[in-house]
Amino acid sequence: MHALIVEDEEKIANFIARGLREASYETVIARRGDEGLDLALSEPFDIVLLDLMLPGMGGLDVTRELRRAGNKVPVLILTARDTVADKVAGLDSGADDYLTKPFAFEELLARIRVLLRRANGEGSFLLTVADLTVDQKRRRVERAGREIRLSNREFALLEYLALNRDCIVTRTLIANHVWGIDFDTFTNTIDVYVSYLRDKIDAGEGTKLIHTVRGRGYCLSEKAP
Numbered sequence: 001m002h003a004l005i006v007e008d009e010e011k012i013a014n015f016i017a018r019g020l021r022e023a024s025y026e027t028v029i030a031r032r033g034d035e036g037l038d039l040a041l042s043e044p045f046d047i048v049l050l051d052l053m054l055p056g057m058g059g060l061d062v063t064r065e066l067r068r069a070g071n072k073v074p075v076l077i078l079t080a081r082d083t084v085a086d087k088v089a090g091l092d093s094g095a096d097d098y099l100t101k102p103f104a105f106e107e108l109l110a111r112i113r114v115l116l117r118r119a120n121g122e123g124s125f126l127l128t129v130a131d132l133t134v135d136q137k138r139r140r141v142e143r144a145g146r147e148i149r150l151s152n153r154e155f156a157l158l159e160y161l162a163l164n165r166d167c168i169v170t171r172t173l174i175a176n177h178v179w180g181i182d183f184d185t186f187t188n189t190i191d192v193y194v195s196y197l198r199d200k201i202d203a204g205e206g207t208k209l210i211h212t213v214r215g216r217g218y219c220l221s222e223k224a225p
Contacts, residue, residue, distance in 0.1 A: 001046040001116065005029045006036030006062065007078070008054050012101075016049060016078075019105050033057030037065055045073050046119070047112055052079040052090065060093040067094035074115040078103070107173060110164040127162035129209055130222040132201065134162045141201075148200050153178070157193050158201070161210070161220035168225055170217040194218060 003025045007013035010031075017027040028043070030036035033054035040048055040062075048066075052059035063075050075095040079086070082100040090098045096115050099108060127134040131144040139155055141148040150158065156178045161169065171190050179189070194210065202208045211219045219225045 002026045002044065003028070003112075004036065004040055004043075004045045004048045006033065006048065006054065006059070007051045008032065009051075016108070019108075023109055031055070033059060033062045037062045040066055040073060041069055041071060047115060048073055048075045049112075050075055050077050050095070052077060052081055052086070060089060063090075063093040063095050072119075074119050076108075076111060076115060078108075104170070104173060106167045107164060107169070110167050114163055127159070127165070129162060129165050129220055130207060132162075132209055134159055143201060143205070150197075150200065154193060154196055154200070157190075158197055158220075161218065164220070166219070166221045166225075168213050168217050168219045174218070 001024075003020055005013050005016050005020075005027055007016065007029065008031050013029045013031070017029055020027050028039060028045075030039055034056035036048070036050065036054070037057060039045075050059045050062060054062070057065075059077060059079070063077075066073065066075065074097075077090045077095045077098045078101060079090075079098075080101045087098045096118075097111055099111060127136065133142045134155075135141070136159060141150055141155065141158065157174065160174060160177050174190055194212070198208075198210050202210055207222060208224075209220055209222065211221060211224050213219055213225055
């Protein structure tokens with residue numbers, strides 16, 4: 001896979017590029033927004049990782065120009081700007097996802113995988129782990145053909161775990177993405193909801209999909225991490 005990183009901070013750009021190369025991605029780095037736009041329009045990239053605050057041309061303008069040109073390459077915004085208004089502006093500009101700095105590299109890789117699956121038409125709204133299926137559009141969950149009814153919060157938690165399948169996600173990441181940034185991570189609420197999911201998804205099944213990784217977090221996977 002061919003990734004374009006548009007980031008003016010050299011340290012961050014090199015960190016992302018090194019991690020992606022270790023995950024078998026080919027990478028190209030652009031330090032300016034206008035340079036990134038020219039590269040994205042002239043070369044066939046599989047994904048663009050884009051900062052917002054760039055010299056030459058801002059990230060929002062880069063995305064708008066890409067879409068005006070009919071370029072449908074998946075764009076993942078990586079930025080320190082974390083207000084709701086910033087996220088809305090980024091997604092409305094034509095970006096496909098928005099991840100705030102600092103971030104866990106495992107989550108970045110998981111989000112890239114989701115965007116690539118969608119770009120390739122591989123079940124845009126269906127997330128699967130073994131015989132478990134999460135339908136994001138219909139908000140329906142099945143395991144081995146058996147429908148599993150979940151509350152809105154249970155579904156949100158399962159969806160987040162499925163989006164990061166085979167990756168360990170920390171309680172802090174879960175709290176921020178499922179409950180919101182103001183959630184008190186010192187309560188046992190997350191553990192309680194994980195227990196609810198286990199009762200509904202893993203009870204009576206030979207293969208357990210929800211795993212606790214002591215001291216690190218949780219993982220949804222066919223195999224224990």
